[in-house]
Amino acid sequence: MVSFDKLQMLTFSVLILIIVAESHRKVLVEDNGRELERLLNYVNRPAIKSFQTELGDILDCIDINKQLAFDHPMLKTHSVQLRPTNTSKWAINSNNSKNGGSVPFGQDGIRCPLGTVVVKRITYEDVIQAHRLKSMGSKYSRYVYSKGNNIDLTGYHFAVGEFKYDNYGGKANLSIWEPEVSPTQISSASMLVATGNYEHFQSIRAGWIVYQWLNKNHSRLFTYWTADGFIKTGCFNTLCPGFVQVSTKIPLGYLFNQVSTYGGKQYEIEISIFQDSKTGDWWLVVFDENVGYWPKSLFTEDGLVHGASLISYGGEVYSPVKEKSPHMGSGHFPIEGYLKAAYVNGIEVADEIDGKLSKPPISTVNPLSTTPNCYKAETKSDSKVPYDAIFYGGPGGCTF
Secondary structure, rough: OOOOOHHHHHHHHHHHHHHHHOOOOOOOOOHHHHHHHHHHHHHHHOOOEEEEEOOOOEEEEEEEHHHHHHHHHHHHHOOOOOOOHHHHEEEEOOOOOOEEOOOOOOOOOOOOOEEEEEOOOOOOHHHHHHHHHHHHHHHHHHHHHHHHHOOOOOOEEEEEEOOOOEOOOOEEEEEEOOOOOOOEEEEEEEEEEOOOOHHOOOOEEEEEOOOOHHOOOOOOEEEEEEEOOOOOOEEEEEOOOOOEOOOOOOOOOOOOOOOOOOOOEEEEEEEEEEEOOOOOOEEEEEEEEEEEEEEEHHHHOOHHHOOEEEEEEEEEEEEOOOOOOEEEEEOHHHOOOOOOOOOEEEEEEEOOOOOOEEOHHHHEEEEEEEEOOOOOEEEEOOOOOOOOEEEEEOOOOOOO
């Protein structure tokens, strides 16, 4: 059995080997193959049943009590919570704000046995993506809490709407797109809840992501979390101990079969991230499905244990130096509006720990764009979209 500390060191060493190999456009199999295999064997728990999707993903049904989450030192004696205690308040009006079509979840013929949960098997590509996502998340958090001063954003671009008030989570609909990216680029959209600054920065995010190497330009469900400003804790999806999966239908890394088209049908994913009023755990709900949660014990008293102070919604991209940055969202600016620009609508916030939702005035959500000549964010009312919305995105093309 690999200890939690050794897992962190193993993950770091594997990433370094991969990055070096990648920079030379050559994978040095003999040098890093054994370490990578050791890591993958550790994070991928024995499957009771497995399925392969049409697009090549392997989904494993694993014992709910033997998932990687419980290797975290703070979760050794944790008892699984199968559902949040305040679900009902979060389910109220859950369908009122939708304007686009719902994305169907679940694969035909895939049913996990009782007592198991479904997880996407971790691959070599997942490990590489995890490194890039950590860098992206770190850049955003540092930018937010330094007010943009003295932060090197080379290669990173954000266009989001920020709600900077105390809260206990929120809900939103994100239109789903599949922007074209190169093998070294990332384009994503997410909702993030956070608090603290620098090494005390704690955050949870969820949304969709496109990364060509991993999914050949298909959009996937993703999450990322940290409890110390991305220094030692946190990771992408289930690559490290922490997130407790409870769903038998929706794994993190789920590939969306239907996405929005420019001027045509719009598809949305409804994301809820909220703190349970009794347990203090932070739950992820996708539409009406309880996917899983981040236990309260992962966080600190001056962090997400007592709620959040920021929610942001919108898009983020990464591109290497000297390579033109990719599309964000639909690849079009917010001014084009509904059917043509990416959006976030149906925004609701939990102002109190009891989980009761309210719709904040759109004036309390502040647009932020780090590269406005390539990407923009706007908050506005559009009669074609129920409730106020954040429109964001752009064609990219920025270089450094």
